[in-house]
Amino acid sequence: MRPADHPPVATGRIGLLLVNLGTPDAPEPRAVRRYLGEFLSDRRVVEIPPILWQPILRGIVLTTRPRKSAHAYQQVWREDGSPLAAITRAQAAALAERLGESVIVDHAMRYGRPAIAERVAALKDAGCDRILLAPLYPQYSAATTATANDAAFAALARMRWQPAIRTLPPYYDHPAYIAALKTRVEEELAALNFEPEAIVASFHGMPQRTLDLGDPYHCQCQATARLLSEALGRELIVSFQSRFGPAKWLEPATDATLAALAGKGVRKLAIFAPGFSADCLETLEELAIRGREIFQSKGGRSFAYLPCLNAGKAGIDLLEKLMKQEMRGWLDLP
Numbered sequence: 001m002r003p004a005d006h007p008p009v010a011t012g013r014i015g016l017l018l019v020n021l022g023t024p025d026a027p028e029p030r031a032v033r034r035y036l037g038e039f040l041s042d043r044r045v046v047e048i049p050p051i052l053w054q055p056i057l058r059g060i061v062l063t064t065r066p067r068k069s070a071h072a073y074q075q076v077w078r079e080d081g082s083p084l085a086a087i088t089r090a091q092a093a094a095l096a097e098r099l100g101e102s103v104i105v106d107h108a109m110r111y112g113r114p115a116i117a118e119r120v121a122a123l124k125d126a127g128c129d130r131i132l133l134a135p136l137y138p139q140y141s142a143a144t145t146a147t148a149n150d151a152a153f154a155a156l157a158r159m160r161w162q163p164a165i166r167t168l169p170p171y172y173d174h175p176a177y178i179a180a181l182k183t184r185v186e187e188e189l190a191a192l193n194f195e196p197e198a199i200v201a202s203f204h205g206m207p208q209r210t211l212d213l214g215d216p217y218h219c220q221c222q223a224t225a226r227l228l229s230e231a232l233g234r235e236l237i238v239s240f241q242s243r244f245g246p247a248k249w250l251e252p253a254t255d256a257t258l259a260a261l262a263g264k265g266v267r268k269l270a271i272f273a274p275g276f277s278a279d280c281l282e283t284l285e286e287l288a289i290r291g292r293e294i295f296q297s298k299g300g301r302s303f304a305y306l307p308c309l310n311a312g313k314a315g316i317d318l319l320e321k322l323m324k325q326e327m328r329g330w331l332d333l334p
């Protein structure tokens with residue numbers, strides 16, 4: 001008798017599953033509502049007991065925010081879809097080229113589609129008996145890295161014959177990551193022929209409480225910024241963006257920082273987001289559009305948003321190096 005949930009013989013292939021946060025299927029309130037409903041119901045993301053949080057989520061949040069967020073998504077949506085989805089797809093395709101035939105490269109999203117459980121099952125069905133799960137977050141947070149891994153392990157928990165699993169560790173201080181960021185910043189500034197008086201490194205925020213409870217995210221962001229500042233040989237101003245809800249979040253906030261810098265007389269400013277492996281709503285709308293408006297409304301003149309590593313050469317070189325390092329012993333890779 002042949003069990004139904006796996007191929008008869010594992011073919012000894014290796015799977016690489018890139019995972020990012022997820023994004024709505026369309027820049028419309030209904031799709032955004034579905035996405036936010038799943039995302040903000042994750043207890044790793046909103047750490048309020050569901051009995052208290054779910055009525056607020058279903059009551060106020062999901063009746064007001066989807067329309068506002070859909071409007072924001074409409075401003076950054078591309079022909080090939082949500083930037084986060086399109087760029088993650090492009091990263092997977094570029095890595096597949098680099099890693100050759102013995103590695104099957106796929107991608108999944110923690111919320112929305114393609115779902116992690118579905119892609120883990122697909123890799124297994126394609127004959128992968130070893131899978132590297134790669135949440136693409138340089139800095140570890142329970143709200144991002146851990147919940148992506150949780151979702152994969154929940155899928156594995158339902159399998160009789162599990163593939164072996166490795167997970168990509170955070171790479172916030174990896175020399176190759178710092179070098180890729182340095183290249184990106186320098187190349188973008190050179191291409192724009194722009195010499196900023198100040199450079200802001202904006203990381204996604206988190207509730208202050210997560211830091212107090214021991215989440216290493218804040219410290220890893222600070223470490224990344226310090227190492228990059230040393231590599232660039234100039235000061236970086238760190239800030240935290242995307243505050244959500246009334247609780248205290250990590251500070252200083254990016255919007256207040258931009259306003260304060262303009263108020264202090266900074267006229268030429270560059271901003272970038274080293275914690276995002278792909279550009280998305282939070283970078284393209286919140287930083288590149290709204291950040292510019294804030295800076296210029298307070299007297300700032302020239303504003304440059306420097307894109308994330310995305311599927312550019314420095315970014316793919318980095319991902320190739322990180323993945324090969326984690327697959328050591330599984331494969332004889334150069």
Ligand SMILES: C=CC1=C(C)c2cc3[nH]c(cc4nc(cc5[nH]c(cc1n2)c(C)c5CCC(=O)O)C(CCC(=O)O)=C4C)c(C)c3C=C
Nearest residue numbers: 021022023024045046069084141143144204244280281282
């Ligand atoms: C409690 C709320 C939130 C926490 C905690 C949070 C942490 C967190 N998020 C990212 C990365 C991304 N977040 C993105 C969008 C986004 N984030 C929140 C809320 C929290 N994030 C919301 C409500 C949204 C949706 C957009 C909106 O309505 O404002 C995205 C972009 C998704 C896209 O479709 O482009 C990313 C990426 C990190 C790294 C992080 C903790 C470290």
Ligand SMILES: [Fe+2]
Nearest residue numbers: 204205242282
């Ligand atoms: Fe977020």
Ligand SMILES: [Fe+2]
Nearest residue numbers: 218219220222
């Ligand atoms: Fe810290």
